[in-house]
Amino acid sequence: MRSPIADSWFIAIKQATRDLVLASRGVVAAGEVAHASRSEVSRWQSATDPDIIPLAAVLALEAECGQPLVTGAMARLHGMRLSGEAPSSAAAIAASHAQIMQHFARLMQDMAHALADGQITPSEAGSLRRLGGDVMRGVNELCSQLEAAQAGVVRRPLPRGLDDGA
Numbered sequence: 832m833r834s835p836i837a838d839s840w841f842i843a844i845k846q847a848t849r850d851l852v853l854a855s856r857g858v859v860a861a862g863e864v865a866h867a868s869r870s871e872v873s874r875w876q877s878a879t880d881p882d883i884i885p886l887a888a889v890l891a892l893e894a895e896c897g898q899p900l901v902t903g904a905m906a907r908l909h910g911m912r913l914s915g916e917a918p919s920s921a922a923a924i925a926a927s928h929a930q931i932m933q934h935f936a937r938l939m940q941d942m943a944h945a946l947a948d949g950q951i952t953p954s955e956a957g958s959l960r961r962l963g964g965d966v967m968r969g970v971n972e973l974c975s976q977l978e979a980a981q982a983g984v985v986r987r988p989l990p991r992g993l994d995d996g997a
Contacts, residue, residue, distance in 0.1 A: 847901040865892055866888075
């Protein structure tokens with residue numbers, strides 16, 4: 832079945848939803864604010880699930896965290912920006928880059944350790960997969976910040992180390 836919205840829009844809304852859930856202190860807390868189950872919130876932010884966050888949940892979560900993350904993404908999809916948005920912060924971009932490098936260094940270190948004996952155990956594979964996911968999420972965040980900088984809008988840095996509950 833074909834998506835009712837363009838792939839680029841779908842990806843942008845899903846990324847903004849992930850950012851919003853993180854800014855709202857994770858899946859469980861976001862569900863409490865939005866009156867939704869943990870699994871429903873997880874579906875909203877999953878790139879592989881067709882469910883899109885409902886507008887009422889967007890409004891509730893943005894009010895809770897004080898950041899118009901999904902609303903801003905929707906504005907950018909229309910070539911607009913929200914009033915009051917300033918140019919993107921080079922410091923936030925540098926911080927995201929540094930975090931990617933930390934995650935990648937850890938991935939390289941753990942990969943070298945796992946390969947030392949010539950095999951990767953299921954436990955090692957799971958750990959490496961999680962570390963790879965951290966790198967990918969960091970790269971996605973950096974790309975979003977750079978896209979915002981290119982468009983002349985700001986994306987506030989997300990709180991780090993929050994459990995997304997996924």
